[in-house]
Each structure stands twice: as structure tokens, then as C-alpha cells.
Amino acid sequence: MEIKLSNKMETNEQTYLKKLDSLHSTIMTEMEIKISNIMETNEQIYFNKIDSLQSVVELSRAEILDENKHKIDNSISHLKKSFLRDLETINIKQHNLKPILGSESTQSNLISSINNKDEEYDSYNLLPVEILYALVEDKTAVIGHYSNVFNNYANINNLPEVKAFKPNIRTLIEDVTGVDNIIISNINLSSLILLSQELLFEMGQKIKGNLYLPVRTSKDPICVVWEEGFSISEKNDETYFRWAEGDSKKALIKLYNTNLFSVEAEINFTSYALCGHGYLYIRGSFVQQCYDLSKPANINIKFIVDPGENAIFFDFYGDIVSSGVDHRKLSFNISNFNCRVHGNEISQTALNCTYPVYLNDDYIRKTLHKSGFYEVSAKVYRNHGFFSKDLPISKYLYPDGYQIQGQVSDYYESNDQITLYRAYRLENKRED
Secondary structure: OHHHHHHHHHHHHHHHHHHHHHHHHHHHHHHHHHHOOOOHHHHHHHHHHHHHHHHHHHHHHHOOOHHHHHHHHHHHHHHHHHHHHHHHHHHHHHOOOOOOOOOHHHHHHHHHHOOOHHHHHHHHHOOOHHHHHOOOOOOEEEEOOOHHHHHHHHHHOOOOOOEEEOOOOOOHHHHHOOOOEEEEOOHHHHHHHHOOHHHHHHHHHHOOOEEEEEEEEOOOOEEEEEOOOEOOOEEEOOEEEEEEEOOOOEEEEEEEEOOOOOEEEEEEEEEEEOOOOOEEEEEOOOOOEEEEOOOOEEEEEEEEEOOEEEEEEEEEEOOOEEEOOOOEEEEEEEEEEEEEEOOEEOOEOOOOOOOOOOEOHHHHHHHHHHOOOOEEEEEEEEOOOOEEEEEEEEEEEOOOEEEEOOOHHHHOOOOOOEEEEEEEOOHHHOOO
8 A cells, every 4th residue: 555655646746747847848948039039137037037936846846745736836826927927028118118017918918919900900890990081180190000991991082191100119109290180090009008108198299189099998997708618698587608618628707907906806606517517626816716516506706806817717627518409519607607896797798809908988088188188088989880979078187187077887888899089188278
């Protein structure tokens, strides 16, 4: 018996050490690629973190007892997150932008997403080019991948062409010099500008007229997005649910926090396995939890939602069942999912929404007013512009706020919409 236990422990240790060595090797390879592109000060940060990781690996070799494995896993997880934050910070600084504490991941994702031309083009399904072109005045510049769409529209309709630029962050200030009005047609660039106040302020100094920013907005400060692995929403009487479908037995939900500060959220739902047995592991910013799904389990989790993207992973250990006339492969379901922040229920979007960030109206207005714009108006568009609604106008209020008449939240009816913000400097009317 002692020999068998010893062999079993040795096998577990070897497996675990291989896992650690593999992670270490992966990070080292990643580092070699990145190190050549970063400054000496950043190199030192990475070398220090590699030393820390090496210490963890050495600790695992010396103390591989079960009670230490959880600590080692947590240490590696924290180090990996720290590495990613450094990579994101470097990406932001390389584009001459200032990282916002807690929103580095959001900024970095937006920088990468600016090159997603399809996403920009899809936005015209909600906010068509004819509506944007109607905003064109003298000395107007359009910035976006599909800025040529404006001039195609102009040529077809015998209208003047506009000055068009690709969304290059490094040359943005130089591009807008000498124009009075700016239309941003790239929605990811709009969000990035609003998350980079120094850039926004500098842009404001260059223009005399209007700045138009189309933004994906949410009526709630937190937006729940159903991602990979989950089916569309289904309903039976008063119960609505989604199945984890496919062979992977894994699924993902993302919570997007549009605030620049962390909030506490609470999720609750019921889950059960279609095969009648199995275990569901749920992990996120909270400690991993396990639930027995041999009967419906009522699940309630409280956790902190940081600014930007927050993932909740679902891993099922049990059998997949092919059920129903559609022969889908199903494992477990989530029934009557509910997310609350400060007691308020949070909206949930459609399946597979991949938009990297939502910003709420209050943050957008505060940022624009603090960046030198006296007046901000906005209009919500959806369904190719057939539906639109004006939002209240806000005006700069000394020293650090704005005044507005009406509740903006009353104007939002779904998340499948774009809000077009118009910021106007009106410098001659400002009273400091």
C-alpha cells in the first residue's frame, strides 16, 4: 500500500511539475519576442517577474504536498495576470497614450480592435452613412477605415467630397490640424478617444466646431454578454434558459464594467445536467466553486467586477446528451440567470456579442466636458437609423461637472444601438 501511494504521489508531482515547466517555457518564449521591442526599463520589469516565476517553480519542487498546490496555482495565476497587464501597458504607451489604472485591458483591446474593418462597417447597420454625411460642414474630416464610403456616397449623390483619414492613433492630432469639424466613423476609435483624456483634450484644442463620436452604449453600468458555448435564449412557461452545447462542455459569460472603478455584483441562477449527473466548476475573479448537478442546483455568487472585461468560466464534468429533434449535443443549462449591482437588475445582450467595451452616458459626458467641450448632445440610433431618439443636452458646469435636464436612462430601450455624441466647444460662451 505504501509503495502504491508513494508511486501515485510521485506521478502527481511529475505531472504537476511538467505543467509548471510548460507554463514557464511558454512565458519565456513570449518574453523573448516582446523583449526586443521594449525599452530597457520595461525589460527589467520582465526579468524581475521571470525571477519571481522561477521562485514559484522552485517552491513547487520543494513543497509539492497537496496543501501547497492551491497556493502555487494562485501564485502562478497572479503572475500571469501581472505579465498580461505589463504587455497591455506597453502596448498603450507605444501608441503614445496614457494607461488608465484598472482599464489597461480595455484600452489595449480597443487599440487592437481599431483594425477590425468589418466591425466598423457593421455599425452602419445601426447608423447609416447618409445620416453621418448629413453632419458634414465646411472643413470637416472623417476618420475611419471606411471613410471612403463617405466619398462614394458623395459622388453618387453629387455632393462635395470630405477630407478622409485612416484611424492612425499616432498621427491623429496631426491629421485633424486645420479642420473645424471631426466625424469619427470607427466606433472602436471613438471609445479609445473617450478612454484617453489627454488625446481627447489635445483634439479639442485643434478644432473649432463639432466632434462627432458614435459609441456603443449600455443603459446599465454593467453589461452581461453570453459568449462561446451557450445556446440562444429559450423559454418554457416562466423559465428562460440557455444550454451549454457542443463537444467542449465549456461555456463563457463576460461582464463588461463601463465604470472606471470596481463594483460588487451578485449572480444567481439554477443549473442541472441533462444526463442527470455531473459536476459544474465555475471560476472568475472569485475562488473556483464546484456544484453537484445530479439534481437542480441553486447557485448564488457575489464577487467584484473590475473595470472593463470580466470573464466567468463554466466547466462541466459529466456526459453529453444528444436530445430533441435538432440532435444538439447538450451538457448543462443555466436557468433564470440574474445579475444585480446595488440591487438593480442588469441587462443581458444577445449571444456572441464580441464588442470590446461599452461606455455609459454619464462617463462619456463627464469626459467630454472635462476635456474642454461646453455642450454635449446625443441621439440614439438602431435598426439602420429607422429608429432614433434625441437625448437631453448637457452643459459644462464649473468646476468639474455638467448640468442636464431629464433622465438619460429613460431613452435606452435595447443594447443593439449606437449613440452618436456631438461635442461642441462654444469657447466664446464659456464662463470659467
